[in-house]
Amino acid sequence: MNILNLILAILLPPLGAFFQVGVTKHLVINIILCLCGWLPGVIHAVWLVVSNKKG
Incomplete structure (x- = not known):
């Protein structure tokens, strides 16, 4: 699931x-x-996925 999120x-x-x-x-x-x-949004979203933020 983590790869799909990435x-x-x-x-x-x-x-x-x-x-x-x-x-x-x-x-x-x-x-x-x-x-x-687009790029700032991508950086933030990738950071969320990599750091395993859950809310």
């Missing part, structure tokens, strides 16, 4: 963040970062 974090960062942490402040932060640009 792939989603790269392709669709908010979706990868949602599957990792659910509806939390991290998801809102990720959506805002994605609105600023």
Whole structure:
């Protein structure tokens, strides 16, 4: 499941963040970062998956 989350974090960062942490402040932060640009959202989502944040 972690590999799937990592792939989603790269392709669709908010979706990868949602599957990792659910509806939390991290998801809102990720959506805002994605609105600023794709790369900041990817970095944040990958960080969430790699650090095993659960909410």
